Amino acid sequence: MRKHSKTVLSDGTLRKREGTLYLENRKGKLPLPIEEVYDIYIYGHVNITSQALHFLAQKGVAVHFFNHYGYYDGSFYPKEKLHSGDLVIRQAEHYLDPEKRLELARLFVKGSALNMEKNLKRWKVADGFSDMLGELFRELEDARKITEVMNVEARIRQEYYARWDEHLPEGFKIVKRTRRPPENEMNALISFLNSRLYATIVSELYNTQLVPTVSYLHEPGERRFSLALDLSEIFKPIIADRVANRLVKQGIIKKEHFRDDLNGVLLTKEGTKKVVEAYNEEMRRSVRHPNLKTNVTKQRLIRLEAYKLMRHFVGSGRYEPLVAWF
Amino acid sequence: MVTETQKRGLPDFGFSSPIRGTEINYLFICPTKLWYFSHGITMEHESELVDMGKFIHERRYGREEKEVWIGGIKIDFVRNGDILEVHEVKKSKTLEKAHRMQLLYVLYYLRSHGIEAKGFLHYPDLNEVIEVKLNGHENEIENAMNQVQRIKKLPFPPRAELKPICKKCAYYELCWV
Numbered sequence: 001m002r003k004h005s006k007t008v009l010s011d012g013t014l015r016k017r018e019g020t021l022y023l024e025n026r027k028g029k030l031p032l033p034i035e036e037v038y039d040i041y042i043y044g045h046v047n048i049t050s051q052a053l054h055f056l057a058q059k060g061v062a063v064h065f066f067n068h069y070g071y072y073d074g075s076f077y078p079k080e081k082l083h084s085g086d087l088v089i090r091q092a093e094h095y096l097d098p099e100k101r102l103e104l105a106r107l108f109v110k111g112s113a114l115n116m117e118k119n120l121k122r123w124k125v126a127d128g129f130s131d132m133l134g135e136l137f138r139e140l141e142d143a144r145k146i147t148e149v150m151n152v153e154a155r156i157r158q159e160y161y162a163r164w165d166e167h168l169p170e171g172f173k174i175v176k177r178t179r180r181p182p183e184n185e186m187n188a189l190i191s192f193l194n195s196r197l198y199a200t201i202v203s204e205l206y207n208t209q210l211v212p213t214v215s216y217l218h219e220p221g222e223r224r225f226s227l228a229l230d231l232s233e234i235f236k237p238i239i240a241d242r243v244a245n246r247l248v249k250q251g252i253i254k255k256e257h258f259r260d261d262l263n264g265v266l267l268t269k270e271g272t273k274k275v276v277e278a279y280n281e282e283m284r285r286s287v288r289h290p291n292l293k294t295n296v297t298k299q300r301l302i303r304l305e306a307y308k309l310m311r312h313f314v315g316s317g318r319y320e321p322l323v324a325w326f
Numbered sequence: 327m328v329t330e331t332q333k334r335g336l337p338d339f340g341f342s343s344p345i346r347g348t349e350i351n352y353l354f355i356c357p358t359k360l361w362y363f364s365h366g367i368t369m370e371h372e373s374e375l376v377d378m379g380k381f382i383h384e385r386r387y388g389r390e391e392k393e394v395w396i397g398g399i400k401i402d403f404v405r406n407g408d409i410l411e412v413h414e415v416k417k418s419k420t421l422e423k424a425h426r427m428q429l430l431y432v433l434y435y436l437r438s439h440g441i442e443a444k445g446f447l448h449y450p451d452l453n454e455v456i457e458v459k460l461n462g463h464e465n466e467i468e469n470a471m472n473q474v475q476r477i478k479k480l481p482f483p484p485r486a487e488l489k490p491i492c493k494k495c496a497y498y499e500l501c502w503v
Contacts (some may be wrong), residue, residue, distance in 0.1 A: 002374070081371070082366075082368065082371070083366055084365055084366030084367050084368075085366060086365040086366055086367075087365070087366065087367060207371075207372075209366060209367050209368075289503070291502055291503055292498070292499060292502055292503060303499070304499055304503040307499055307500045307503050308503055310367065310500065311500065314362075314365070314367070314482060314483055315481065315482040315483075316482055316483045316485075
């Protein structure tokens with residue numbers, strides 16, 4: 001991919017000057033050549049001129065905003081350029097038909113679970129997890145309602161966190177998954193990365209004809225881009241959790257990178273920077289794709305997952321969720 | 327005006343939703359690609375080759391009247407002399423058959439609306455210009471049009487077939503992931 005994601009951690013003003021985008025602040029002018037920009041992630045305090053927004057819209061570049069705590073606030077999601085009425089109809093059809101919806105919901109949960117299993121094996125704490133999965137997968141097959149599918153998902157996740165905790169260093173145990181506010185460091189780290197991953201998936205969906213608001217495991221409208229939530233089930237273990245794990249195991253992220261706040265435990269500015277760097281590096285890393293016989297970046301794997309869904313919707317092969325081979 | 331197609335008792339596609347030149351082109355490259363493309367699942371925005379094509383086009387033919395819409399189909403550029411000339415610009419001759427059919431179709435389409443035109447294929451990288459003539463190819467074009475319609479109407483995309491050209495195609499990942 002010639003185009004890259006740009007992350008803005010500093011403060012400043014994003015403006016357009018003579019056909020180029022610049023981030024300007026006291027330190028100077030940083031050019032962001034638009035033809036090289038895939039999407040933008042903003043963590044700093046940034047003013048954006050309307051000319052810059054027009055330009056970004058014209059070039060189809062999405063901009064994602066994160067608040068002071070590193071949580072996803074929303075996106076500047078330019079008018080879509082890719083349309084397929086036919087695909088929209090088929091996507092809706094797979095939602096409206098309860099069997100078709102259940103099938104997809106199950107597949108998201110299965111893919112997610114198998115990726116969790118893969119992580120636990122890497123971390124050598126998979127004791128009994130596979131047996132437990134076997135049982136829960138049978139329950140999943142019997143599930144007649146989406147709430148039952150979600151219930152199985154929640155139980156798998158609990159088992160996963162409990163085992164992952166055995167691998168995590170003292171002071172960075174999850175103990176119990178808490179969100180908004182996260183009650184400890186690891187929860188803060190996981191939430192931060194999940195927010196970032198969600199925005200990445202939104203960008204990837206923007207660059208396909210899929211409608212990001214029609215989803216299967218999550219109820220459409222649960223959040224605006226609920227299909228991104230469905231896909232994030234697959235990618236949370238292999239992207240966000242792995243980055244989080246590496247950061248604390250290698251001591252890149254330490255206690256000092258967090259602070260207590262009324263809103264729970266949060267990453268400091270320095271911590272944010274380190275986490276974002278590690279995430280970006282992870283997304284640029286390539287793996288050999290067994291079907292395509294080419295190297296693809298971790299980020300591209302998200303797009304490929306979207307393509308597999310498209311094929312499922314048009315009736316060209318059943319969707320098989322990505323299970324990490326790497 | 328009675329058009330050529332009407333005189334010959336063929337379906338009149340009018341100006342509303344004619345087959346696009348690209349669809350005829352894709353028919354001779356890959357029916358799977360044709361199906362996706364005609365269902366709005368386009369991938370051309372992903373392709374560096376397509377980008378490069380656009381760039382060559384803009385640089386080399388800057389003064390021409392570019393991307394002209396006639397009825398419902400787009401032509402790379404036209405010159406309007408005593409007789410209308412339509413020009414298609416392509417990068418390499420690997421898929422010449424597809425290029426030729428695309429241009430023949432444009433000539434056919436224009437004739438069916440009462441416009442006689444000359445057609446030229448440009449290969450700027452090879453410094454070649456080829457004139458393409460419709461006469462004698464009418465049946466071939468009509469067959470191609472029928473095939474395009476048949477494929478577009480399929481409920482699923484035709485099963486993809488792995489060919490050497492697949493790797494360069496913007497749809498490669500979609501078909502093979």
